[in-house]
Amino acid sequence: MIELGQHWEFIAAAYGGAFAIVAALTGWTIVSAIRAKARVSELEAARAARKLQ
Amino acid sequence: MRAFTAIIGRDLRLGLRQGGDLLTLVLFFVIVGVLLPFAVGPDRPLLAQLAPAIIWVAALLAQLLSHDRLFRSDFEDGSLALFRHASLSLDGIVFAKLIAHWLLTGLPLVVAMPVLALVLGLTADNFWLAVLTLLAGTPALTAFGAIGAAVTVGLKRGGLVAPVLVLPLSLPVLIFGTGAFDPTRVEASTQALLLLCALSLVSMALAPFAAALALKISGE
């Protein structure tokens, strides 16, 4: 185990907070990217179907 | 130049015709200033110490309240679209409107100062300092507010966005405005006053360009 001295809780909080915010940001970015992609392919399929009619 | 003064005259007439607005603004300024002692407690020395902060926060809020009408009515009734074909450039027109707006919203605060000075127990020195800083600083508030107003003019529900944008930008005005009140340090006090003047001059000179650009974009 890494020894962090007497202020380990602050160090852990700083890294934990950084990890949490970065993870949230990354997650949000990925989720919105996937959603946008799904929606665009749905709409493009609908357009292709319209053209076939 | 004729067009410039004509715009100022027009805005002054429009503003004064609805004298209620002017009165409301002054009333708001005084009420905020009078309300804070109730939150702090009737401790006269403490209030005298807080007075510069109270006056400046009240001035900031009162100015903030008045910005929305700076361009909105002109935008909505189409005057702004007409202004774009005027002989004067839109930047110049916005500058004229800013001067008129300051005369209608900045100057009345200075006039209403004695009331606040009395209830807050300002010393004579600090009273004149307050008048001086308000005179020197409110043009900068008008300038920043104008940018906020121009940027949100096209929004139906822009309500709170403009204050949220304008308040952080006005921070230097607040700092130098209250920083001038320090009887123990004359040097810092004059420095603050000069910086406040510089801030007002530069922001009044630059804000019309930014505001006019935002108005042009909003009008497209």
Place this chain on the structure above:
Amino acid sequence: MADTSPNAHPGWFTRIAHPGMFMGWSRHLVLPLVAITVIAFGVGLYFSFLASPADYQMGDTVRMMYVHVPTAWLSQFCYAVMFASAIGTLVWRHPMADVSQKAAAPLGAAFTALALFTGSMWGRPTWGTFWEWDGRMTSTLVLLFIYLGIIALWRAFDDQLKAARIVAVVTLVGAVNIPVIKFSVDWWQTLHQPASVFRMDGPTVDGSILVPLLVMTLAFSLLFMTLHLVRMRTEITRRRIRSLELAQARAAGGAA
């Protein structure tokens, strides 16, 4: 490459900056960027926890600098990106500049919040308080408010083309104002705290600190680039969605 007919052969910049082209070439960039970012963070974390000694003065709290300094740097770098994009929006009306502006704003806010958070975690053991009205912390807080204001402005508009140009004006005004705010806050601090008790740049930076600091800064910068790129791609997709939805609504209206 002789540009005799600019329409037939647009310049390289026009070609790579066209939204459709951008979507094409940036697709191949996402995975490599993710990989480098992960590696950089691995190396950076190794250095910041295992391969660097505790500072002789600050002890192990120095390890917090390895997240604090990079996020503080990004909080300003992100504004620089938004500033450059704002110029692109206003001067060339480039759609990619709009997209870049919009993608950067939430990232800037997040990294600024992170810089404040790690700063206060660092401040508690070293200064004895979570929050100190110190010049840097205060102006960073104001920067956070500016980012949040810009995000609020983006959200207030329906018309994204207009929003981009209006936000660009605000970004430029903010860029002119941030140095003034910084100066006024520093001035204010010297007024109220004549003795500079809190100095961050006191001890000279040792080589053993510099290595993890640089690697972590690189890692965070890469993270920003990756997230910015992906968000830009998402934003372009969203615009495509909007136009497709409009076309669909029009078709539905025509059929009815």
